[in-house]
Amino acid sequence: MKNRKWIMSSGLAFEDKEDMEILHKYALEGWIFREYRWGFYILHKENPQNLIFSYDIKKLQKDEKEEYIDIFRSYGWEPIKSSEKNIHFFAGEDGIIPIHTDEQIEATQFKCGFYWGMAMFMLGVICMLCMLLLDIEIEDGMDHRIYNILGAIAGALIGGGGMSMLGCGLRLIKKRLVIQLNFIRSAILLGIGMGCVMLSFIVSMFFVTPKMAVYILRMCASMCIPVGIIGILWRYPYFRDKKE
């Protein structure tokens, strides 16, 4: 019988309240959130506890961390191990004072994510421009690969960076983008991505010299496929455990 569960985070900029509520419900059933690693909440099977969870995104210097944790502890918020240096998770008994009591200050914690997202997005746009403007005579061999690679990187950066920027940016103005990426929508996205890939091969078969359309299609695929896979992985354990 497994005693660990890995639940994928839906992205703190998007559905953090929902995630924390899910973690609370799991705790009531004996699955306690004990570690955050690489975007996953790792739950340990223990006795049921009425715990609530919360987080704070803050960059701390080495000598500030002790005071920071002390203050939280004195309220009853215990720190949870996290692989992200700047994302601090906490567990507390149901009913204690929330970690954030000021909306404006709570909003500012997404500033870092916004700038990172913007940097990735711009990098992706640069990659895409390189791909479109590098008008080299396309021959068989290396050149194909350059375009494929640039396209894949551009797609991932534009998609990932764009989503981060959008999500964090909205949180900074106290709004929220709720994606509600469920199992079916993820599967559809994955299907669209695979469709783009297949279409790109069909197009390349019809033309002796490959067209830019082929690489654009593959770029779109590299935006859709990861999101589709993430959506399916993310939702699968929860889908398996509960009736939606």
Place this chain on the structure above:
Amino acid sequence: MPKNDSLESEQLTDATYYILLSLVQERHGYAIMQYVNDMTENKLNLGPATLYTLLKKLDEGGYITQTSSGDRKKTYILTDKGRELVEKELVRREKMVQHGRNVLKGDLGFCF
């Protein structure tokens, strides 16, 4: 978004105002929260993240300073600059109350 750098040019939020008041006497984090909670009769709650952020901001601005007392618990106290700031804020809020009282009493006199 308002610039948070200089507090002197802006009005203080309730949370900042009360934290400054609580630090007329040397206090540490949780004690600040309890003091503010008691004084406002449970109306103003300061969560740990909010409290920590504001304490750091006030410390960096020179309005409060850390005092080294006791073992681990870091305590803070108001500086002269901080006292000036809270006194200015007090005057501002007093004026607001006065305006309100005048208008609602029916006097349309101007306050100079």
